[in-house]
Amino acid sequence: MDALRPEDPRTIGRYTLSARLGAGGMGQVFLGWSPGGRPVAVKVVHPGFATDAEFRRRFKREVEAARQVGGFHTAPVVDADPDAETPWLVTAYVPGPSLAAVVAEHGPLPPASVLALGAGLAEALEAIHSVGVVHRDLKPSNILLAPDGPRVIDFGIARAVDASGITVRAGTPGFMAPELISEGSVTAACDVFALGAVLAHALGVRPFGEGPVEALTYRVVHKSPVLDGLPAPLRGVIDGCLARDPADRPEPAALLRTMSSASETGDWLPRPVQDMLTRYPVTGPPTPPQPITGTRPFEDGREQPAPWPAHDRSVTSVQFKASIAPAALALVGHAGRAVLGIVLGILSVTTVAVSAGGEGGTRFALVAAVLVVVSIWLVRTSVGAIAPDVSALVKPCELRVGAGGIELEHGGRQVLYHWHEVGRVVVRRAERVGWAVCVFPQPGTPLPSPRGPRTPLGYLERKTGWIMVVPVHRLKGSRKEIEMTLARYAGRLWGGNA
Known part of the structure; x- marks a missing residue:
């Protein structure tokens, strides 16, 4: 029951x-x-x-x-x-x-x-x-x-x-x-x-x-x-x-x-x-159910359904808390790469200055150009990757999978997908985040905003139509545990890993 x-x-x-x-x-x-x-x-x-x-x-x-x-x-x-x-x-x-x-x-x-x-x-x-x-x-x-x-x-x-x-x-x-x-x-x-x-x-x-x-x-x-x-x-x-x-x-x-x-x-x-x-007792009719009230806006201002009642979560959902260790380690790595890029940039400027007054200027100029390109690439990719890691530390997330659907909370933002709104749920390789819990919405389901600075989680992939809910590495729990929980509650909607 x-x-x-x-x-x-x-x-x-x-x-x-x-x-x-x-x-x-x-x-x-x-x-x-x-x-x-x-x-x-x-x-x-x-x-x-x-x-x-x-x-x-x-x-x-x-x-x-x-x-x-x-x-x-x-x-x-x-x-x-x-x-x-x-x-x-x-x-x-x-x-x-x-x-x-x-x-x-x-x-x-x-x-x-x-x-x-x-x-x-x-x-x-x-x-x-x-x-x-x-x-x-x-x-x-x-x-x-x-x-x-x-x-x-x-x-x-x-x-x-x-x-x-x-x-x-x-x-x-x-x-x-x-x-x-x-x-x-x-x-x-x-x-x-x-x-x-x-x-x-x-x-x-x-x-x-x-x-x-x-x-x-x-x-x-x-x-x-x-x-x-x-x-x-x-x-x-x-x-x-x-x-x-x-x-x-x-x-x-x-x-x-x-x-x-x-x-x-x-x-x-x-x-x-x-x-x-004896596990099948019948104690009497329930008290009249209380209506679920309140809605939460998507990033673009549209409203989405409220979650299942909080008092039911303990028996109708499985919670996966945030895991900040991977984000912290990744942040250290990205920061180190950014520092390396800055050091290479300074070295390239120094190389150009030294080569300006001596022999072999062409050779030094080529070396400096390569260092500049490498420096720009390191800094640019590192800065772009640092933002999600900082968000993971500042705004830890929590995923709940239960009889009502999939609910994500992070940084005060809540996103819920009822099972009747979901056409398929999988764990797949999403753009730039690796393995992630993703859902494909039923026609007519309100869609979240595409990926942006304010939507590191729960965003729409424009090219594929999938909604990236949350990367697996941001949750406490193995990928297998998350997949087994999704399969248990999603039933025929579970599509495995893709």
């Missing part, structure tokens, strides 16, 4: 949002609160789907069907607005981790837990199929674990995604039935196949191996699953679910009878996973 970003909505319909739960192929998911104070999961459709008429039509129909699904092991749909500018739906909030997160953190579950998991999922599929809905994307990340059993989420929505012109086929390789891949045939048996793959995943087995999507889909369609090491009776259950012919797969009701009779009583999850569930 992450804090809301500045660009995130604070309300959807009549629901107040308080945190980000995640994102998927359909859109983003937020923790919200009903007017009566009940926690809910609010799913906001991706803007690309919102413009697709066929998606909207199918989404409306599937949501209406999904609202009829009951049972103990589903997260029911409680509200939706398919006709909103950006469609959304609301489901009951399940305060627990996904099966994918549990397996990733604690490894395979014991057979007793998987039997209880399978019984709960079979009961959920029975309820889903009873109203004519097919999940189509049953997978570990769509299964949440609660103290009283699993919950299936996102049932029926994959069909609406599949109907859009944005994606070719909904589903997840390794959990998609062979007929869904090769023929596009959608029946309730597709969910039974996915159930078998999910149970194998919970036991730490990948029936069709791992690797590229193409390899996985080929093995699902043409190869038999590898189920070595699976305990009985789960091996027989999973083998039946993964039958290539849909007609050979068992019904959810039969699976429920088999697994519920073999399940043990008592806590259905091992102690480490039970402890993991």
Whole structure:
């Protein structure tokens, strides 16, 4: 669960949002609160789907069907607005981790837990199929674990995604039935196949191996699953679910009878996973969020957005303080080079004076001319390089990378780039400063001034269109640390080093 970003909505319909739960192929998911104070999961459709008429039509129909699904092991749909500018739906909030997160953190579950998991999922599929809905994307990340059993989420929505012109086929390789891949045939048996793959995943087995999507889909369609090491009776259950012919797969009701009779009583999850569930408390609706006020001008007088609230920085950002040692060493080097240039200039004048009254005047004049040229070059380049080093000492900088974006402070100046304003962020070799954090802005984003005496940082490179935020050498932290932090918070916007 992450804090809301500045660009995130604070309300959807009549629901107040308080945190980000995640994102998927359909859109983003937020923790919200009903007017009566009940926690809910609010799913906001991706803007690309919102413009697709066929998606909207199918989404409306599937949501209406999904609202009829009951049972103990589903997260029911409680509200939706398919006709909103950006469609959304609301489901009951399940305060627990996904099966994918549990397996990733604690490894395979014991057979007793998987039997209880399978019984709960079979009961959920029975309820889903009873109203004519097919999940189509049953997978570990769509299964949440609660103290009283699993919950299936996102049932029926994959069909609406599949109907859009944005994606070719909904589903997840390794959990998609062979007929869904090769023929596009959608029946309730597709969910039974996915159930078998999910149970194998919970036991730490990948029936069709791992690797590229193409390899996985080929093995699902043409190869038999590898189920070595699976305990009985789960091996027989999973083998039946993964039958290539849909007609050979068992019904959810039969699976429920088999697994519920073999399940043990008592806590259905091992102690480490039970402890993991305590990380998902729900204490009540938040206080109304305070608006972010205040703006800061760019160098040319235009305003840019205010930063994320200061009280959130400790949990939503990583800070990189200024490093003045490189600037101090560079300043000493540049100053020494400038002094050398001045000494050479004096020597050239002396050479000209000596040569004026003696023999070999032409030779001395040539030597003096060379010394003058070298002297001018040394002084000019040194003076030009001294200014940024002095600025680094007098105006130390601080970079914050977080859920809100990238924020730079130096010498009383603040520059912020929200993630929604950024098309790409990289660490690249910038003009005259070496490796630097740079962003490429989205169209319409206010741009800073080009490089000048007052903009040694956070300036626009006219030739390339990149915004040079800050050189890496001016920060405490290795280039690798900075890159890893950017990759963590920027997500798909991270472009590596260029």
